[in-house]
Amino acid sequence: MGQPISVLIISDSDNEIRPLLDTMIKGGYEPTYKRVETTAAVQSALKEASWDLVLYDDAVAESEAFSAIALLRETDNNVPLIILSDVINEEVVVRSMKAGASDYITKASLSRLIPAVAGALQETIDSRQDQKYHQDIIVDLRKGLEATVQAISTAVEIRDPYTAGHQRRVSHLACAIAAEMGLASRQIDGLRIASAIHDIGKMYIPPEILSKPAKLTEEEYNLIKKHPKAGFDILKDIDFPWPVARIVLEHHERIDGSGYPNGSTEEDLLLESMILAVSDVVEAVASYRSYRPAMAIDVALDEIVSKKGIHYNILVVDACLRLFGLKGYKMIP
Ligand SMILES: [Fe+2]
Numbered sequence: 355m356g357q358p359i360s361v362l363i364i365s366d367s368d369n370e371i372r373p374l375l376d377t378m379i380k381g382g383y384e385p386t387y388k389r390v391e392t393t394a395a396v397q398s399a400l401k402e403a404s405w406d407l408v409l410y411d412d413a414v415a416e417s418e419a420f421s422a423i424a425l426l427r428e429t430d431n432n433v434p435l436i437i438l439s440d441v442i443n444e445e446v447v448v449r450s451m452k453a454g455a456s457d458y459i460t461k462a463s464l465s466r467l468i469p470a471v472a473g474a475l476q477e478t479i480d481s482r483q484d485q486k487y488h489q490d491i492i493v494d495l496r497k498g499l500e501a502t503v504q505a506i507s508t509a510v511e512i513r514d515p516y517t518a519g520h521q522r523r524v525s526h527l528a529c530a531i532a533a534e535m536g537l538a539s540r541q542i543d544g545l546r547i548a549s550a551i552h553d554i555g556k557m558y559i560p561p562e563i564l565s566k567p568a569k570l571t572e573e574e575y576n577l578i579k580k581h582p583k584a585g586f587d588i589l590k591d592i593d594f595p596w597p598v599a600r601i602v603l604e605h606h607e608r609i610d611g612s613g614y615p616n617g618s619t620e621e622d623l624l625l626e627s628m629i630l631a632v633s634d635v636v637e638a639v640a641s642y643r644s645y646r647p648a649m650a651i652d653v654a655l656d657e658i659v660s661k662k663g664i665h666y667n668i669l670v671v672d673a674c675l676r677l678f679g680l681k682g683y684k685m686i687p
């Protein structure tokens with residue numbers, strides 16, 4: 355029994371492909387095959403099955419050949435393609451290899467077909483393993499990034515035990531609001547990271563101010579107001595694929611310009627920042643703080659409703675209300 359191999363053969367005659375199949379059988383393969391002639395037929399053959407190998411007989415019109423190669427590379431970049439020709443035409447060889455052919459052999463030396471097939475199949479295996487390796491690395495890096503962000507988040511909160519878990523809960527709520535609003539997963543990923551460390555700038559604030567059990571003096575409050583910019587400065591040089599530093603910078607901005615640090619208004623704020631602002635205030639009001647006991651979630655939602663369209667983006671507030679009211683969302687512990 356030979357090694358099974360499914361081969362899509364682009365050729366204009368059955369007579370041409372018999373020697374190819376015989377050579378493959380002699381070389382230890384057991385081919386199942388389909389012969390097609392046109393680019394359109396290649397397209398439907400690629401749709402209906404997956405192929406181990408494509409053989410192209412260049413007796414078929416050259417224009418068909420290049421559109422077939424292009425099509426193959428668009429559909430599945432891993433399937434090897436070997437071109438068979440009556441004569442060696444250097445220019446066509448170069449063009450074919452550039453276009454993505456794996457090998458080019460003449461029909462006069464069909465004995466080269468077997469090593470060419472073996473080489474092409476091995477390359478496919480290597481390239482699939484490479485792709486898998488890179489995919490695995492991306493998954494590992496992502497997990498590592500999330501764990502690192504979580505560790506930083508916890509480190510920030512250690513100095514302020516009253517807000518333990520604040521950033522984690524804000525991040526969870528912010529992502530739920532973003533999903534409810536239909537944001538792209540790329541935006542949600544950035545929001546998740548930014549929310550989880552949005553108060554990182556509080557590292558610069560003395561812990562006795564952070565956990566002061568009484569109302570803050572104006573001076574102390576002014577110090578607290580520096581934390582978004584301090585957070586931005588910590589994060590701005592990290593090459594995230596998302597605007598993490600900017601979201602952190604803008605999380606205390608209000609759409610009417612009454613927020614800090616820049617007094618930016620709605621047109622200038624990222625949607626992610628406006629989602630974080632709402633999530634932050636809902637969590638902060640609903641949870642226990644050093645200067646007052648915890649309040650019910652209704653009080654937190656009343657706060658965003660009363661400032662909807664003034665401090666907070668209307669669509670964000672509406673999405674947040676839908677989450678708690680209709681979708682049964684609960685703050686995570
Ligand atoms: Fe903050």
Ligand SMILES: [Fe+2]
Nearest residue numbers: 520552553634
């Ligand atoms: Fe916060």
